Amino acid sequence: MTKPLKIALLGCGVVGSQVVRLLREQESDLAARVGAPLELVGVAVRKPGRKRDAEIDPALLTTDAESLVTRDDVDIVVEVIGGIEPARSLILAAMASGKSVVTANKALLAEDGATIHRAARENGADLYFEASVAGAIPLLRPLRESMAGDRVQRVLGIVNGTTNYILDKMDSSGASFTDALEEAQALGYAEADPTADVEGFDAAAKAAILAGIAFHSRVTAADVHREGITEITAADVASAKAMGYVIKLLAICARSDDGRSVGVRVHPAMIPRSHPLAGVREAYNAVFVEAESAGRLMFYGAGAGGAPTASAVLGDIVAVARNRIANTRGPEESTYADLRVHPMGESVTRCHVSLDVADKPGVLARVADIFAKHDVSIQTVRQEGRGDDAQLVLVTHRASDAALSATIESLREMDIVRAVAGVMRVEGDETP
Amino acid sequence: MTKPLKIALLGCGVVGSQVVRLLREQESDLAARVGAPLELVGVAVRKPGRKRDAEIDPALLTTDAESLVTRDDVDIVVEVIGGIEPARSLILAAMASGKSVVTANKALLAEDGATIHRAARENGADLYFEASVAGAIPLLRPLRESMAGDRVQRVLGIVNGTTNYILDKMDSSGASFTDALEEAQALGYAEADPTADVEGFDAAAKAAILAGIAFHSRVTAADVHREGITEITAADVASAKAMGYVIKLLAICARSDDGRSVGVRVHPAMIPRSHPLAGVREAYNAVFVEAESAGRLMFYGAGAGGAPTASAVLGDIVAVARNRIANTRGPEESTYADLRVHPMGESVTRCHVSLDVADKPGVLARVADIFAKHDVSIQTVRQEGRGDDAQLVLVTHRASDAALSATIESLREMDIVRAVAGVMRVEGDETP
CATH class of the missing domain: 3.40.50.720 (NAD(P)-binding Rossmann-like Domain)
Structure with missing residues (x-):
């Protein structure tokens, strides 16, 4: 010894x-x-x-x-x-x-x-x-070592327990964000000042670290597009639920289609209830890793706590x-790939959009035209209600976030659109 | 370079x-x-x-x-x-x-x-x-390295894709074992001679490797209690389904309550549909690791394929x-703990038992008495049917497998028990 x-x-x-x-x-x-x-x-x-x-x-x-x-x-x-x-x-x-x-x-x-x-x-x-x-979840070592012979395409995970607790509570009980946050605070899952968690700063830091390791590049917190969950309403959660989705705060690190850059982002998104991440309850964490040879892996466990x-x-x-x-050392930081971190606009995602519209003939055609002008293709559309309560609910196919944002902007300017009632990105549902 | x-x-x-x-x-x-x-x-x-x-x-x-x-x-x-x-x-x-x-x-x-x-x-x-x-699932490296500062209590997993595919097919379509096996063979998930998979040899080898690493002891395939899935019937699967359970072939490596020995076993078991392993479909693998400090971790992914x-x-x-x-080497085999591998009889599990019984007053009391004599406590019991079709369905609390086996033997000898219609271990449902 x-x-x-x-x-x-x-x-x-x-x-x-x-x-x-x-x-x-x-x-x-x-x-x-x-x-x-x-x-x-x-x-x-x-x-x-x-x-x-x-x-x-x-x-x-x-x-x-x-x-x-x-x-x-x-x-x-x-x-x-x-x-x-x-x-x-x-x-x-x-x-x-x-x-x-x-x-x-x-x-x-x-x-x-x-x-x-x-x-x-x-x-x-x-x-x-x-x-x-x-x-506690072994994640960096597997990424850094076990997957060193593979090509990671995407990391998609729930890496903040506080926000997952809040969103899970909103989903299971219909609570408002404020009530769910208060409960999380009472139980010690959220701090007195919850900013770092609910505004996504904590998740963004983790996303930067994960992306750096997964893509062998230097990624900092400033590179991460970040949106928190403070504006998620009980109505958003209920509407997602009605469609078979659940809202989660996701950290997403994804290689671009051409493989030359990566996007790193933290934002709430709707995922299908059948997706394994949808079953991650309370303050648990789980991370999906998609690699070229290994396929889809998931790591699940307690993401915080002493x-x-x-x-x-x-x-x-x-x-x-x-x-x-042994007079040796572990693997050094690996940044040889030196991929560009692209801005949010270049990230590819899908969007769920609810529009309050005038119930007149031709409305759908005009709305669809706006999507087409921005090169955003529509996967599903359905009309709910009639007359003054008419609502169009659309889910797009994959498009750049810039195109999706521009589409939303154009929709807001349409006279037949009374209001863009809800916009939420959709992830984990890879219908092409 | x-x-x-x-x-x-x-x-x-x-x-x-x-x-x-x-x-x-x-x-x-x-x-x-x-x-x-x-x-x-x-x-x-x-x-x-x-x-x-x-x-x-x-x-x-x-x-x-x-x-x-x-x-x-x-x-x-x-x-x-x-x-x-x-x-x-x-x-x-x-x-x-x-x-x-x-x-x-x-x-x-x-x-x-x-x-x-x-x-x-x-x-x-x-x-x-x-x-x-x-x-592809990074599992040995996390167990051997990431968890080297923790005390693993139990490893519970689906480590054979072929049998999971067969059982999943039986569960989702009601197919018989033979039909599900044929489908698995047609799709390349099962070999022409499926013995190594369906009799649990493959899973037992993996269980031995996992147990050795998790418990820092030498464990060989011969130490592993092994039961395959060839005798699982469509009726077993349907009956489990009706109770909110699903049958999976599990590899279980567990420390004894006193911490001095480990049990390593592969057998089919009923797990609650709410358990994360219940959602592991088709030929996927997933392994739960329970450790003293880390809590419950799960690793999920493709368990086979080129x-x-x-x-x-x-x-x-x-x-x-x-x-x-770097002129160094990775961690050596660690067997310092040298825990005894105990026989199946010492492993602690729970049991689901269906009995065809005569529908007479006093039957339940006499059956319950047999359980009590073997120190096996009953969690739930319900009677189904009446008269000649009467069936008692019991689920026990945790007990040694030896006590459970002895109980079943005694039940078989009772005149009021026409047949022990089904016996299946229950895992992943830790009501104490």
Whole structure:
């Protein structure tokens, strides 16, 4: 048995506390799996006096994170503080002094992954971040390693548990967004300030990380088209339900038809109830990966929470520990493909549109003409109600988002269209 | 760029042909991901003249596999012949001469994994075998690496596409086993001799591999309790359907309640239609992993087929190629926990039992008494029909399989029980 590998933990909140607990409870298993004991030698926190979920020897606590990450005896630095600073500086300092790094920090990797990955490469340091996307679900390692011999075409997933909980609640109980959000907050699934979740920032960061790995290119949070779920109404949900669809907040990373660029976007979309993602309930996450040879794969599990996220962190700790013993490191960031990230307008999707129209002869012909002018082909159309209540409900075939948006704009300008009552993208229903 | 890594392929059937195609079609991507070109330098086949799915330079073909695997210039040997011999001897020879090995051979690993893993260790050789279980689905790497910091409690999965296709067809169309099997054969989902699939041998080999990895113990095919699906009738399927269940052939690897042993079994079982595995249709595979911290994870995808299996093989080729360049190797077999594999009688499950009984007062009391004597507690019971057609349908709570079997035996001996009309285990429905 080799000498102990020493771990410094940055942050001791919901995830950090579970990391501490698991390192202790699984001590002998971890030692057997790594080939050396893992020893927690320091925990950097802002408030040492604060009550925590895990019992921690007070002697391990420190407020001096800078010194901890460069301590001579530390082998592995585990960062679960989150946010950009001081996490970035601490990770860079750790790598510069030869430590291996495990992080769960999606915001940092999505905003400034380039800096972090470059530092890893320059310092020959290991950088593992499985916990940054989809919590306990093994997703980055399979994408980065198991699928390294395949060509990923599309990643389509539910990667934010809070919004999935809210949308699932709206779907199952008919609740409004506000009521569902309040319930999610009461149950601890949503934060007091839910902006990062409900506006799609969290999902967008994860989408950037997923896209970068899946397409071997550099993708940042700023490249991601992002729409949240705050404007989804109970009526939208009911209308989707009536048509056999459910509304989910999706993260979609897709190669363009010519293979030369990728689109990365987060927005609510209707998916058919028969689609496996439709059955993802409550705060669960699930990610579909479509690859040329492997076909469609799905990964499902708990996307957040202390213990599930800590499970992913521990898996990474074991990996970097094994690498240190073998004097090697895991795969570096791979961005060789360097695909262009195209704007939302170039992404291809489908659209569900409800129009309040005057019930007059020729209305459908004139509406259809607008779609045709924008080269958007209509898959289904049906008329509901009569007279003043007449509504046209259309679902398009695949078209560029720019063409779809332009079509909607033109529809709004038509005198026979009283209002565009609803517009929602449709995904996961690949009728060509 | 480093000098090319040279690959020898053993076998060029359904999977091998796709490996050849993908190595050619993805040449530049693979080189970029590995950091060196991958070059196919030889393909061992039995019949060089045979028509194949992939175009292969005839100069690469050889019938002399023994010489190919020890050729000085070969770095990586990819074995997709299947079966025990000559695959085993060739893999051992390859390792002895310093090659890295990628194999899809579940039968060999399940029957004699000890020999193969020992040879890998003694020769310092890499051994990757993702394709041996669940085709394209990344499963072994996540279990072996991503979950290395967690404690797996149970693995529950559909790992044989042929039997899932047959059972799904029986469920959706009411077909008999024989008719569904014939359809599967006509569509190429089942072989002319379907024994390995329908008798559960294929699933048992995969269960042994999964259990060994998940529980860090040595598990062989002989340790696996195995029952096939040949005796499932259309009536069984219909009766399960009426109760809101579906019959699936499951591979179950579960830690005992005291954590000291594992049970590994393959048998048909009823699962509730609300269970995610119930929605796995046609020839798809899906595996549930339950771990202490991660909770429930599911992996879903194509479990067989040339291209999907080749995707997993290529992922492993990239991994061993990277390892060779970095002069390191992947994680060794981990059997430190050395858990006892307990016999089926010690496995804990639930049972659905239909009894043809005489419709007399006191029947239920006497039947219930038999369950109680064997310490098996009844969850639900209902009586169907009256008079000569009376049937008692019972579902038990969790009990050892030995107690359940003994209960059934005692029921068969009762004068008031005309026949035990149906017995089926129930899984995936954890009412305690």
